[in-house]
Amino acid sequence: MSLQDWMQLALTEAESASSQGHVPVGAVLVFQEKCLFKGHNLSGHSDFPLKHAEMKVLEMAMGHLSQEEWRMATLYVTLEPCPMCMGAILHTHLGRLVFGAANLKWGACGSVADLSHLYPSQNLEIIGGVLESQSQSLLSSFFKACR
Template identity: 45%
Template structure:
């Protein structure tokens, strides 16, 4: 269990988030819906600097055949192109799901000063989920991480996605079974092949 004195990954009370924070997280949720439309896990991200949206991105590893194409990484790439510099200090990155190790590492390299995430990720999250890397003081760069902004809404996006995917898989399996049963019934309805006898004649032909 995380110590109450640790900083970086403690869930922030809703009151500690500004109106801008809420607006940007909702924009990130819109990006997450874009991911869902492409059949991807619905995660979205937004990068803001000086109150302006610099870049947005959504999860797209399957469609792009790229395991690094998480929402945060794609957002950082867009921001680097927009600014002509991969370092985007004094900025806030909003993401609907707790970042994984890869994404948090990229944020640290990009000098992101603040990260705000929505739903926790107990399987791959490293901001208090599986690990708590922001609390690791030995890292050469630091970022402030606040979690829990619109967590329920962000979490429901994921829950609905996986529920629909499970339902679709069940429907596909049921359709396949029905097709197999129909094929079996059709095969069983075919007339049995008649046996052909062999006529034996004596040498006289009688």
């Protein structure tokens, strides 16, 4: 599958979040061309401020991948990770991060801050802008409906 195909799966997760009243962000963890875990944001309510899509997927994957396998895995997420999520991503030693829309408020991959250089020996590959317009449209529609 292509980067766009995997991101489309993450967008489906984001749509699930939106339909449940949560900020529409979805994430998919891929290893050896297989979707291992997928999830969406549950942080739309103040009771769950740490339940970001990335955190949910990373937590599900803990204990299932060796350190070497983490280095060969890819996380697809519809929105550029925030500092909290980027910190967690760096601690897993993930090999590649692919995101859709830039996060102009909290983005930690270059939009606001770039935390990827905190562990220079890690060699995390970051690809942004994959299905960016679809990701941004979903977020814009959600926040417009909230106003």
